[in-house]
Amino acid sequence: MHDVIDQAVSRRALLRGASLLGAGAALGGLPLVARAAEDGIAAQWPAVTAMLDRYVSTRKLAGMAAAIGWGTAAPGFILRGKEGLDDPDAIGPDSLFRIYSMTKPITGMAAMILVDEGKLTLDQPISDLLPKFANMQVQVTPDGSITDLRPAKTAITVRHLLTHTAGLGYSIIQKGPIKTAYESAGLVPGQVTRLPLPELDRGRPVRSLALFADRLAEMPLVYEPGTKWSYSVGLDLMGRVIEVASGASFDAFLKERIFDPAGMTSTWFQVPASEDHRLTGNYSPMMGMLLPIDPPRSSVYLDKPAFPFGGAGLVSSPRDYDRFLDMLTGYGAIGGTRVMSEKAVRLGTSNLLPETVNTAGTMVGGAGFGAGGRVGLGALEGTYGWGGAAGTVAFVNMKAGLRAALYTQYMPSDAYPVHAEFPQAVQADLAKRRPAA
Template identity: 35%
Template sequence: MHAPLGTLGRALTLSLCLGVIFASPALAQKRGRMAPQLEAVNEAVRKHVEADDVAGVVTLVLEDGKIVHLSAVGKANREADKPLRPGAMFAIASMTKPITATAFMTLVEEGKVSLDDPVSKYIPEFADAKLDGKKLDKPITIRECLTHTAGLGGSQRVVESLETTGKQLAERPLRYEPGTKWEYSPGLNVVGRVIEVVSGKPYGEFLQERIFDPLKMNNTTFKPNEKQQARVATLYAKDKESGKLTAAESWIGNFDSDSYPNPSAGLYSNARDLAKFYKMMLNGGYLGDAKILSRESVDELTKLQTGEIVTGFTPGNGWGLGYCVVQEPQNVTAALSPGSFGHGGAFGTQSWADPVKKRAYILLVQRSNFPNSDASDLRKDFQNAAAEALDASSSK
């Protein structure tokens, strides 16, 4: 039986209206179907793709708890002509460190461990740590491991397990008197082992329980499953002879050769998941119904812990607990306010939260052999373009 012409007409009209709504990017954005984009950011990062600096870039900007920009430019895999998508996953390398420090802080809040406890309380081998062949007058503390001032040096790779790695790190000769200098180190691997000893759980399982599950970070993992692996962007490096980008390999994030979760460098994630984490930090430890930390603990993690000690990786920085802290914004950090905190990764990834302007900047790329990814022009151009666009909008 056919409907009357009037009913059909009304149905067709309704269908056409719905089609217009969902075909219109502007209207669709308002309904949450598409993330908004800042064209100035796309232009800034596109230049680096066209210049063959990187194969592809995902950028996300958070302001006042809302995603105000999310975009993907370039390719996830050039050889397969695979476009990069906003939901692509990346090996975030050392951006793992702040997440490890935050998980550790949950145990401090519970009174199960202290920041100034000797590491040897949990890894007994550290009682024999030596500098120039002599035992230390004062024991290495967990706080020093979190701030890269413990005197540790060498590879940040996990060997077999964190238990084995912790023992091996204790046997390495110290590079300087703990607490007197800053040198990027495997200190967060020590903290990861302390997490295991204090909690009685494997490090990876603890992070899943304390961070990823409550924040619904469903695409953050030490070992992507089969579906997630299909979304992982390919790692590229500049060929030394030709100067062209070529597919590369690294132990960082390699879950085949380095299967044990690495607290310093092991995570894979995507832009939206990282935005959840930094939104929680900007909120003072909360995200929705999930309470990860108190505001006091967030403040402790992200305040200057290193005093007058000169730290890396760009001028004007100090160090918190697992986080780099911007003290005097300049050059690549010029778009950030004093007190901004975050971390970079070996493959050019960056995540920075600005508590003054209530913003977070997420930059995801897979490019090896950046001379200093924290000081990259890509990072500077992205942050500057985003900040200028948002500042101009807010001043209207």
């Protein structure tokens, strides 16, 4: 996620928004009424609606959905297009999207649950749980030789994993020998497509989270831990730390501690065969056309994954992921159920970056970083969120009780500036709604 809301909305505007966004739910489920409710939401968010219309009406994208909610009110949805170019089903609140790196905040909050329970501490060396990470080596030249190394001066900690400051690499970021070594070892963030497309080929991942961690410990670090923000497999490795600390498999821990208590019934690492009709198609924009790279009925997400990727593995729906965001803005509670402690949410959505870290020139330059998501500083204080590789993006403004997310499917994500445009559109609409002081 790039730019986010510039300031908290007044309490009066928040309550008015909650009333308007919640009105549709009280009117029942008749299609005509639902359509009227959707039209009403679109009218309240004209810049967001115009953005969706622009992409879908010109067939730059097959479909898009925006979900926006206030306080404890049900979210409002702006829906445009189809689940696929040749799919008769319209995009809906329960359509399924590959959320990729929007998995990271969920993994981050899972870790915060364990920190809150005393099973982990932020500045605890991960070698306490994964001994193979006790004596790491660092590249003398980042992305250079993988044999010209020096011993790491600092131990990798839980904080480092959560904030991409552990010095770990990422096959989608690194270049040269270290990228090749990651791919050869199966240290890749999941598959994208069954098609032989070199630009989207991430290699074949190892077949277990434990093996992923063991092989990663054998790789040199790209940077000295605690010195630089560098997008990495840190949240994938965090999944293994969670397993060891909790005694449960990572996917089981997420289901038991977050998905089930939050009422998230449509968020999976593997889409059940019974639900494949809800899965949207993923596309690659090429030469003015959309090339199908992961059709729903033959999607890689119908297969059991090599392991549960804590950095990029989940599929979810706009309605379901909104429940995660709702839980965050409720400071750990949703619908009368407490999922996390207020303390854990406040800590996880705060700036956890080590003071020694340099973010200049990175995608979070000028911002902070919390448990798996970007954090606003100064006038942006209270915002937290992240985006996904297929064009999804979600954030909350804790001060305002606002949650907002956009869903679509295309890769690579920088083919269109959706990650930046959506928060800017939300901000533009809020500026018009904000009452004069």
